[in-house]
Amino acid sequence: MKTYTMLEYLAKTSYFLQIVKPESSDKPIAFGSGFFLNYKDHCFFLTADHNIHIEDHKLNERTGIDNKVEVFNCISDKENFTTCVTPIGGFYYMEKFDITKPNDQPELFDVALSLIDQTKLEAAFFTDDNVVDLNGEQLLKPGEQKIQFLEEQITEPNLDDTYFIFGKIKPLLKGLLLYRTFTLKENIKYVSEFRDYLLFNTPSEILDYDDWAGLSGSPVVNQKGDCVGVLCSVGVNTKSLWVKPFSKIKPLMEVAILQKN
Numbered sequence: 586m587k588t589y590t591m592l593e594y595l596a597k598t599s600y601f602l603q604i605v606k607p608e609s610s611d612k613p614i615a616f617g618s619g620f621f622l623n624y625k626d627h628c629f630f631l632t633a634d635h636n637i638h639i640e641d642h643k644l645n646e647r648t649g650i651d652n653k654v655e656v657f658n659c660i661s662d663k664e665n666f667t668t669c670v671t672p673i674g675g676f677y678y679m680e681k682f683d684i685t686k687p688n689d690q691p692e693l694f695d696v697a698l699s700l701i702d703q704t705k706l707e708a709a710f711f712t713d714d715n716v717v718d719l720n721g722e723q724l725l726k727p728g729e730q731k732i733q734f735l736e737e738q739i740t741e742p743n744l745d746d747t748y749f750i751f752g753k754i755k756p757l758l759k760g761l762l763l764y765r766t767f768t769l770k771e772n773i774k775y776v777s778e779f780r781d782y783l784l785f786n787t788p789s790e791i792l793d794y795d796d797w798a799g800l801s802g803s804p805v806v807n808q809k810g811d812c813v814g815v816l817c818s819v820g821v822n823t824k825s826l827w828v829k830p831f832s833k834i835k836p837l838m839e840v841a842i843l844q845k846n
Contacts, residue, residue: 592769594810595751596712596725597732599803601765603670604636605653615639616756616765618803619656620812621733624838627700627845628733630656631834632802633817634678634697642693647680654699659713659727668763669708675699677841681781694781695817696829700841714767725767734804739831740811742783747808748773750816750826752800768796773805773826775813781833783814785826794821 589597598620603613619632632654635642640650655670676699680691709730716725742748750773753765776784785805791797803816805828814828 590724591749591808591810592716592724592751593729595749595769595806596714597729598734598806598812599751600630600656600710600731601753601799602632602636602654602656602673602802604639605655607651607653612758613655614652616753616799617801618752618799618816619654620802620804621701622736622739622812623733624736624739624835625842627838627842628703629698629838629841630673630701631696631698631804631815633815634693634695635817636802637676637697638678638693642695645690645693647693651676656710657713658708659711660708671706671708671710673699673701677837679837694829694833694837696815696834696837698834698837698841700845716767734812738811740807740813741830741832742775742785742807742813744775746775747771748775748785748813749806749808750800750803751806752803754797754799755795756799765799768800770797770800778830781829782817783828783830785828786824787826788824790824791819791821794819 600619602617604615617636622629637652640648654673658669660669676697678697679694682691712729713727714725715727717723750770754768755766757764772788773785776786797819804812805814806812814830817829818827
């Protein structure tokens with residue numbers, strides 16, 4: 586089995602996506618993150634639901650507007666200023682409601698997932714980061730094929746582990762060119778479970794939301810390479826990260842598998 590540095594592993598398991606309005610193929614309206622997971626011999630793509638259903642989460646109700654998700658393959662034709670993206674559709678999403686309180690508004694579940702037929706993926710996914718340290722050593726290089734998480738790499742969080750989030754932030758579209766900043770969030774610690782989420786703390790206070798915008802939907806990974814859940818939100822002027830655990834996500838994956846069968 587091939588081994589990777591932690592940074593390489595994070596780059597290979599994190600995917601960058603853009604959101605486009607359903608009725609057009611114009612410039613993206615938002616950006617986010619996601620990842621592939623092989624669960625019970627089925628391939629899933631997972632992301633934060635608010636990446637797709639932007640209007641729903643602003644209003645806290647379903648509007649019926651399903652924006653389009655396009656995942657960057659990081660295969661570019663620089664001469665023609667084009668890049669390959671893979672559209673992902675057929676997302677499963679849900680709401681939570683309390684049957685003892687029928688008049689209460691249902692709570693939107695902030696993870697969406699798609700059951701992927703890998704034979705229909707027309708292009709592979711690659712890294713596009715070129716990172717060199719101060720000594721000239723290359724830490725990340727572009728053109729490395731990405732990978733997916735395996736079922737045995739799903740785990741529960743604990744207080745002893747350290748956690749990482751990798752991705753792209755501060756997307757800036759200038760004409761036909763999209764600029765992004767690579768970021769690594771490290772030394773994150775698990776605090777506790779709160780309702781349907783896991784609470785994590787960053788080493789220092791989160792002062793600027795733009796330092797995290799675009800990371801929603803990212804996998805939260807420990808130092809052993811195991812994934813504990815999906816990043817859903819952060820608290821500005823706090824150290825708080827809110828992550829949806831797999832204990833809450835697995836029932837939705839089971840429904841998708843049952844429906845397929």
